[in-house]
Structures are given as structure tokens and as C-alpha cells.
Amino acid sequence: MSRATKTQQLLATLVHDVGKYVARTARNLGDAPITPLAAPVLQMLLDDCFGSATTLRPSLRFAELCRQLAAVNPDVDLSAVATGLSELDSLESLIRADNAPAVARAVALAKQIEADLRAHLTRQTLPRLTTKKKP
């Protein structure tokens, strides 16, 4: 398998395992979520951002996949995503207390993390789709 294909596969896994699930609740709360959130919705947001009994914490899954990606393609720079996840982790106790500004920030971060990961995947995929063989 080529380096480009392996890179795409790992980015697609990052989009799925980290991006899609970290934003599961956040993307449906709007830009200014109404707080306090309903208890089931807050619990969903907590599970998305920090993991649950059956799911891994996104920052841990991200780190695991980044290690694999760095071994294949060290040129992919996911530092902005890492920073976003780190900030999310730092807000955990405030979000668990349903602190309104922290919840709003978590919602924004989760959506940004998903968007950033998708943008990396798109950038990695587009050149292959538009490259034409010269005659």
C-alpha cells in the first residue's frame, strides 16, 4: 500500500473515530447553546468529549492514530487539532458542572475539530482526484 493511500486511510479513520463522534451532540446545539442543557444532552456531550464506559476519550484515540500517521507520513500537521482536544480536556470539570461559557466553548471546539480533520482528509484526497497523466 502506498504512503498516500495509507495516509488517506488514517485520516479517514481520524475523521470517523474522532471528528464524527466528538461533534455528535455539539453540531446539533447551534452556535449559542441554550444552557443549562437537558441532562441527557449534557451526558451525551460529556461522552462525546471525554469518552464513556464503552468509548475511548477522543484525545487518547487521536494520539494513538497520530502516532500511526506520523510513522507513515510525518508531514501531516495536526497540531491545531491536538491543541483543540487539549483545550477540551482542560474544560472537563467545568463542562461536567454545566458551566455555560465552558459548554459553549466545548461546542465550538468539537465542531472545529471535526471540520479541521475533514479539511485535512479533503486536502489529502483532492490532488489524487485532479491529477491527470501527461500524454
Place this chain on the structure above:
Amino acid sequence: MPKLLVIEDGTEYFEFAQAFLRPSFTILQAQSGRDALALLATEEITALLIDLRFDRARPEQLLGDVQQTAAQLFCQDTFRATRYLQDQQGVFILAAARSCGHAQRAVFVHDFPARRLENLRKLYGSVEAVPTFDAPAILRCLQSQVTK
């Protein structure tokens, strides 16, 4: 009230549907292909919301024959065959539902390449895919089936 059957190996889709799709649907849940087929046989289901990957499911919970898949696709490697059945389990469940005559619209929350989605539609009829947990987009896909 139309009934939406959520099929997944965890609870993430069900929670999402309860929180953001419930005003429009009564939500039912199946956590395996066999449970889904049993519910489809007994309930008037309007549409399906299906997880593609069942990576938390045990091999005995999966639809599809591990040994046969290993022999046909993976040189007898049952580990890779199990992984394949887990990764594609949503499609195996959809295929089983269709073979039992259940033609409801199926919606995946997955980023299928266009060609893959086209193939799924050729094989299984009414299939839609939304790349993210975008409730309005998922509702649009599900409700276009309801209003037909």
C-alpha cells in the same frame, strides 16, 4: 407516528435519535442484525438508521459467516475476516433485511465515496448517507421516505 429503527452495536446512534429525531419518529433500537430482523418482522418500521461499523460486536453476534469469508477473501485468515464483517456489518444487515422483503429507506451516518453509495443503491434500493451526525440532514433523508 412513524417508527425509526436504529441498528448499531453501541448506544450512540440511539441516544442521538432520542435527543434530536424523536419529535418526528418513535425510536426503536436493535443492537445486532438478528435483533433488527426480529423487529422488522414484528413492527411497522418506517425507516432504518444504520451504523456501518460494529467493531464492538463479538463474532457470534455478526451476520455473515467468518469461516466462509476467510476462505473466500482472506486466505483462511479468520481474524481479518472477522474484522471485515465488523467493518461492513451495517451493509450485511441491510442485505439481510432486503432479502427478507424489507424495503424501507436506510440511512447511514457515514462518508461513503460517491461510487460506493451508487453501488449500494443498485444493490439495495433506497439508501442514503449523511457524513456527520447532522440531525436536519438526517431528518430530510428519513422524512422524504415518510412523505412518499
